[in-house]
Amino acid sequence: xxxxxxxxxxxxxxxxxxxxxxxxxxxxxxxxxxxxxxxxxxxxxxxxxxxxxxxxxxxxxxxxxxxxxxxxxxxxxxxxxxxxxxxxxxxxxxxxxxxxxxxxxxxxxxxxxxxxxxxxxxxxxxxxxxxxxxxxxxxxxxxxxxxxxxxxxxxxxxxxxxxxxxxxxxxxxxxxxxxxxxxxxxxxxxxxxxxxxxxxxxxxxxxxxxxxxxxxxxxxxxxxxxxxxxxxxxxxxxxxxxxxxxxxxxxxxxxxxxxxxxxxxxxxxxxxxxxxxxxxxxxxxxxxxxxxxxxxxxxxxxxxxxxxxxxxxxxxxxxxxxxxx
Amino acid sequence: xxxxxxxxxxxxxxxxxxxxxxxxxxxxxxxxxxxxxxxxxxxxxxxxxxxxxxxxxxxxxxxxxxxxxxxxxxxxxxxxx
Numbered sequence: 001x002x003x004x005x006x007x008x009x010x011x012x013x014x015x016x017x018x019x020x021x022x023x024x025x026x027x028x029x030x031x032x033x034x035x036x037x038x039x040x041x042x043x044x045x046x047x048x049x050x051x052x053x054x055x056x057x058x059x060x061x062x063x064x065x066x067x068x069x070x071x072x073x074x075x076x077x078x079x080x081x082x083x084x085x086x087x088x089x090x091x092x093x094x095x096x097x098x099x100x101x102x103x104x105x106x107x108x109x110x111x112x113x114x115x116x117x118x119x120x121x122x123x124x125x126x127x128x129x130x131x132x133x134x135x136x137x138x139x140x141x142x143x144x145x146x147x148x149x150x151x152x153x154x155x156x157x158x159x160x161x162x163x164x165x166x167x168x169x170x171x172x173x174x175x176x177x178x179x180x181x182x183x184x185x186x187x188x189x190x191x192x193x194x195x196x197x198x199x200x201x202x203x204x205x206x207x208x209x210x211x212x213x214x215x216x217x218x219x220x221x222x223x224x225x226x227x228x229x230x231x232x233x234x235x236x237x238x239x240x241x242x243x244x245x246x247x248x249x250x251x252x253x254x255x256x257x258x259x260x261x262x263x264x265x266x267x268x269x270x271x272x273x274x275x276x277x278x279x280x281x282x283x284x285x286x287x288x289x290x291x292x293x294x295x296x297x298x299x300x301x302x303x304x305x306x307x308x309x310x311x312x313x314x315x316x317x318x319x320x321x322x323x324x325x
Numbered sequence: 326x327x328x329x330x331x332x333x334x335x336x337x338x339x340x341x342x343x344x345x346x347x348x349x350x351x352x353x354x355x356x357x358x359x360x361x362x363x364x365x366x367x368x369x370x371x372x373x374x375x376x377x378x379x380x381x382x383x384x385x386x387x388x389x390x391x392x393x394x395x396x397x398x399x400x401x402x403x404x405x406x
Contacts, residue, residue: 028359033343037364153363213363214370214388221374221382253367261379 001124003167004174004322006134008289009062010163010282011055015045022156025149034156039252043159043277045144052080052140053090055162057097060138063164070099073166075135076106077123079115079281081310082142083108086196094138105132112190113248113309115139115281116163117178117317120305123167124175134168139281146192146209153213157251159277163285170322177234178317179227186312189215217254219312224258227306227316235318239264242318243301244291248308249273249283270296281307292325299323329376329406331397338393341365341372355391369396377405 018041019031035041046055056078064070076098078091091106100106111118119137126132140162147154167175193200195207224247232238245268247255252273259266270291279286284305291297299321306316329337331351339349342360355361361369370388373396374381381387384403390396400406 030360033360034364037368211363212388214366215385217367217370218382218385218388222385253364253371257371257374257382260375261382 001128001175002170002173003124003127004170004172005120005288005319005325006166006168007063007066007068007325008163008165008285008292009059009066010161010286010289011058011062012044012161012276013046013050013055015047016042017045018042026152029152034152037251037253038156039271040157040159040273040277042275043144043157044161044279046142046160050142051084052082052142052162053084053093053097055142055160056080056090056094056138056140056164059140059162059164060094060098060136063136063166064098068166071101072134073100073104073136074132075123075126076100076104077109077119077135077137078106079109079111079119079137079139080141081110081112081280082140082145104135111313112141112280112311113250113283114180114307114311114313114315116165116284117305117307117315118180119165120167120175120317120319121178121180121315127167127169134166137165137167137285139163139285141280141282143209143280146207148208151208153211154209157278158209159279161276161279161282161286163282163289165285174320174322176317176319177231178315179231179234180315181223181227181313183219183223183312186215186219188212189219189312190310216309220250220254220308221257221261223312223314224306224308225262227308227314228262228304231304231316231318237302237318241302242268242304243298244296244303245269246284246287246291246303246305248278248306249276249287250278250309280309283307289325297321331406334373334397334400334406335393337372337376338369338396341368349393351393351397353393373400380405
């Protein structure tokens with residue numbers, strides 16, 4: 001696609017939680033063993049009154065402070081599964097809060113860990129089709145609000161955060177190919193029941209995130225390698241041609257097993273889950289920004305991005321790195 | 326591919342769950358051990374997948390096997406033991 005990532009900024013909430021906080025609430029948890037498996041030592045927790053829209057605003061404002069012009073933004077794709085309201089569309093609230101022009105199209109995308117790649121595909125397509133020249137893809141999640149403090153499956157893993165990406169027209173193909181997929185038969189394996197109009201549960205507990213970790217893990221082990229292979233085939237490349245792999249920062253267990261099963265050179269795999277946690281749709285752009293800041297990317301590098309999870313849904317793409325952010 | 330006996334599978338599960346003072350037996354079920362929680366089960370899947378050279382990662386029913394017997398039955402069904 002004739003589009004490129006021009007800039008990324010992200011925001012993490014003030015409260016950073018470590019294993020000691022988990023232990024304080026759950027004295028019976030063996031924190032060392034949990035951390036050894038998840039690889040996650042710190043996670044970020046949004047404030048009680050802090051929402052995905054609030055965090056999206058803070059991430060995007062960093063872009064505008066760094067020279068991106070609000071008047072050039074022609075679309076806003078807001079990716080979240082923790083919207084401020086069921087309706088109206090959170091992207092509409094963001095358009096107003098950010099002071100974007102009224103001719104700016106704005107819509108939400110309800111996708112989780114695959115969401116960023118879908119956002120790049122949709123935004124890139126709008127640009128490629130000539131409808132617009134520049135826009136924002138904002139991923140923002142507050143999954144921790146859905147998690148019970150005693151949930152040993154979800155609490156040690158999920159983290160809150162927001163990332164804002166500027167996509168802009170380019171005369172060269174920097175973005176793609178893409179590979180997406182869906183298997184809705186796994187919808188129950190990562191779900192917040194009673195969160196919409198369907199009442200699955202009679203009890204009136206607050207809606208909580210439920211994850212069948214083993215089933216989601218098996219989905220990942222089967223789907224991710226297939227998606228990588230399809231992407232490589234589409235692009236006419238091999239594993240060796242990819243300079244950096246950035247997978248959704250699910251956990252150490254998940255990423256280590258993808259790397260092991262695919263026999264990827266682990267030096268080519270970027271991770272930051274250790275200090276950021278799993279920020280759902282925001283994990284890929286946050287990792288991409290961190291990889292750039294840590295000088296893991298050079299102009300012309302081929303990067304493979306792959307998000308996977310809730311739905312089940314997955315999306316991967318190869319992007320050629322333009323050389324700055 | 327590696328060949329393995331039932332008792333060696335039990336050892337693999339024992340190690341994966343990092344059980345020091347307790348013993349996994351053929352009659353053990355998930356509910357018997359606090360260590361055999363969601364993360365513990367992932368550890369078992371990974372240990373088996375590594376031992377069987379990536380062949381367990383494709384067996385979906387291993388995700389819901391909540392006892393040693395069920396795990397052994399699945400491995401037998403797929404001719405891994």
